[in-house]
Amino acid sequence: MHTREAAERIEAYAEVGAFISRTAEDSAGPVVAVKDVVDVAGQVTTAGSVVLPAVPAGRDAPVVARIRRAGCAVIGKTNLHELALGPTSENPHFGVVRNPHDRNRVAGGSSGGSAAAVALGMCDWAVGSDTSGSIRIPAALCGVVGVKPTTGTVDVTGTVPVSHTQDTLGPLAPDVATAVRALELMTGVRLAPPARRARNLRLVVPDGWGADLDPPTAEVWVAVTDGLPRIRLPDRDRLVATGSTIVMAEAAARHGRWVSEAPDRLGADVRELLREACTVPRARYVRALFEAGVLRTELAAALSGWDALLVPATRIVAPLVGAPVARGELTDYTRPFSVTGHPVVTLPAPSTGLPVGIQLVGHHGGDEELLGVAAALERAWR
Template identity: 55%
Template sequence: DAPVVKSIRAHGCVVVGKANLHEFAYGVTSVNPHYGAVRNPHDPSRVAGGSSGGSAVAVAAGMCDWAIGSDTGGSIRVPASLCGVVGFKPALGSIDTAGVIPLSHSLDTLGPMAPDVATAAAAYSMMTGESIALAPVRAPRLGVPAGWVSGLDAETARAWALVSDGIPEVDFPARKELFDVGLTILLVEAAAYHRRWAAECPEKYGADVIGHIRRGLEVLAVDFEAALLALPRLREQAQQAMENIDALVLPATAIVAPAISAGSEVREPLARFTRPFNTTGQPVVALPAPASGLPVGIQVVGRSNAETLAIAAWLEREWRRQA
């Protein structure tokens, strides 16, 4: 067992199965050429999101109390958003990733997926041994990163208008730079891990994943070095931007679950708002917005794991009270 599995077993958890996912956790749809597409429980013609799509569906369908996911560019938060469950990406380094096939060792994070914030917090405690108390909080100081939220589809825009009403915009590092730096690091580190297999048996990979690996092999060393050097600066800027607020609030994805038949055009709008926070390393909870129709997820981006979970629980209660 991986250390995280040993930890949850020690807390009395029973592992009921392994879930399907995007091949090698390298994608945001969980359309898997080997084991089939993970279907969205709200509309089986649509994707569940990825990469941890099977975990999200298992929770949404009531197959388990909670599930483990991994998140390198949104792989917990994207499927949580599309399937209408809670996903928690803890701060980078919070959970031991030993025993997990890596995607990008500089960015990989494990976390729980659950039906509500309280269960996600309890699951996180079992994964780490860290006690998390969802203590009542005063109305938190919230902000929307200025200039970030754009290009939403109609259903996401309606939900976002409802939950963002009255929340001011705040300065935060540019979304594009955070996205591009994280993507460059992921591409190179994933290619390094898969290099031998990609050379010896490329036909065993799905077309999208082998394409990503080959793209990573073409990244220039100077560009990879520049991305690594940018990390501490961007993380410091993100910390400074949080000094006068308790949490950022923004959509988890720009679109609701697309059709399984959709092409590569859905990748960027699904990862647009999640990947930047793998770059900053901040803790993020994705939770369902109070919306009708297909699920829409909202991200709560905080400073510490406990505080982020507490603020997400506060928002969850407020939305239920207003419903």
């Protein structure tokens, strides 16, 4: 894709609200959109908020510098949920990111602009960040591929942080092959996912998960997991609570000061979240850090002998803009694998209605093998 073609598509779909700022780059690509938590030289990094200094970044973040050296052009900075602290991308400062499949619905968050840009062909692929599901949720709701690599795989230097122990960067792409190439460019590591056939994969689903899905999501979930064996995982409530405690405590350490210094410049939902985050006791945070290590070991043991675990990405399809949505409806299936740091690929599953995404969870550090599994399932589901 040429940057001129990308710019034309961005203009054509301006009502979706996918971008916060644009660059003036002119190149034959690959054209990449970057979530506005990552520094791009000459662009202000807003993190979707107005509380951060409006000073253009003096240099590219390492991940951006790396993809530029590989010949990529950065078309602009994508919109997101404020401070990357929410799952809908309804942004009070830069506008709602609307779902490409239904403009009355949200794109998901927090990397909503990146997912929408990919879904509408505004770029070849996009950079997103993920702390509790921020790549996987919008990928699921917008019908694109999202990759949360094993935590630590991609350098997060030059990124506005949420949780220094759980923040990750990864690609959103129209298909698995593009996602593989994008991850190669983001890391500088050559990947060679093994060629697999869907019928030979050892896939498994978590026992007791999937009973709380809305009807459209449940229909897809039942169809794609029919006949698959079930295994016992660590308790999901325990996984969610541990991850939430860590993220809240670390987000408060980074952004909690805005509650007292500039409360009127925060969106209402983020302001209330940060107020709550500031009350997390240190002792609970320390216990959660220990528990995260235990959970990582338990999940690794549960996945032994299997190629991948299939898990719903969200409980619901994309909600309507402005509709009250409990955060857990969108995050309770993604947060568990943030706390353990395992790699996850979200794939669009066959659906006759709004997009439904399914997470494929792989072995810790087994990103390459997981991408091979994802490619095989992508072929089978098309």
